[in-house]
Amino acid sequence: NAGVMQNPRHLVRRRGQEARLRCSPMKGHSHVYWYRQLPEEGLKFMVYLQKENIIDESGMPKERFSAEFPKEGPSILRIQQVVRGDSAAYFCASSGGRDEAFFGQGTRLTVV
Amino acid sequence: SQQGEEDPQALSIQEGENATMNCSYKTSINNLQWYRQNSGRGLVHLILIRSNEREKHSGRLRVTLDTSKKSSSLLITASRAADTASYFCASRKAAGNKLTFGGGTRVLVKP
Numbered sequence: 001n002a003g004v005m006q007n008p009r010h011l012v013r014r015r016g017q018e019a020r021l022r023c024s025p026m027k028g029h030s031h032v033y034w035y036r037q038l039p040e041e042g043l044k045f046m047v048y049l050q051k052e053n054i055i056d057e058s059g060m061p062k063e064r065f066s067a068e069f070p071k072e073g074p075s076i077l078r079i080q081q082v083v084r085g086d087s088a089a090y091f092c093a094s095s096g097g098r099d100e101a102f103f104g105q106g107t108r109l110t111v112v
Numbered sequence: 113s114q115q116g117e118e119d120p121q122a123l124s125i126q127e128g129e130n131a132t133m134n135c136s137y138k139t140s141i142n143n144l145q146w147y148r149q150n151s152g153r154g155l156v157h158l159i160l161i162r163s164n165e166r167e168k169h170s171g172r173l174r175v176t177l178d179t180s181k182k183s184s185s186l187l188i189t190a191s192r193a194a195d196t197a198s199y200f201c202a203s204r205k206a207a208g209n210k211l212t213f214g215g216g217t218r219v220l221v222k223p
Binding site: 031033035040041042043044045048055056058089091093095097098099100101102103104105106 | 147214
């Protein structure tokens with residue numbers, strides 16, 4: 001039973017490009033969370049999704065950021081027109097409901 | 113500020129000593145979870161304690177929950193150098209299911 005899979009592990013983008021981060025939840029999990037982490041800091045909540053629905057996006061910036069979790073396939077966090085300040089580690093977690101949430105290894109985005 | 117604020121922010125101890133860290137939260141929760149993160153890696157789930165539980169053990173880990181004070185503690189007994197990591201608590205809100213993390217406690221266990 002594979003854990004939460006995130007890809008790519010490392011992503012380098014030039015300013016103005018788009019970044020697409022993928023997260024495949026654990027088998028049987030229908031809840032996905034995305035978090036952002038800066039070095040030496042905690043995890044900042046971005047968005048919580050269930051299959052085909054955004055449940056809570058209170059942590060998402062109003063512009064350039066979007067997330068989806070389609071019926072088939074991984075959850076995608078999309079950042080358009082990236083800026084240097086978007087450089088961070090982005091983690092996703094999945095759960096089956098109100099129980100334990102398991103994390104992927106993260107995607108480290110570097111904007112140059 | 114976020115739910116799940118932890119203290120201390122950093123802790124340095126000798127191998128064999130116990131490490132205790134605390135977490136506070138603001139609103140009603142369904143459960144509270146503790147995670148470990150080694151530098152630059154993903155988070156590893158350690159233990160979950162439900163709102164109707166007061167204490168839970170897992171190996172060298174002991175977690176307590178005081179819902180009247182909206183606080184939790186994580187105790188690592190007989191620490192080892194391999195326990196060096198950042199430890200985060202995450203509270204799952206009773207309404208809405210959102211999982212919110214605190215700033216973490218960075219633990220250094222010196223051999």
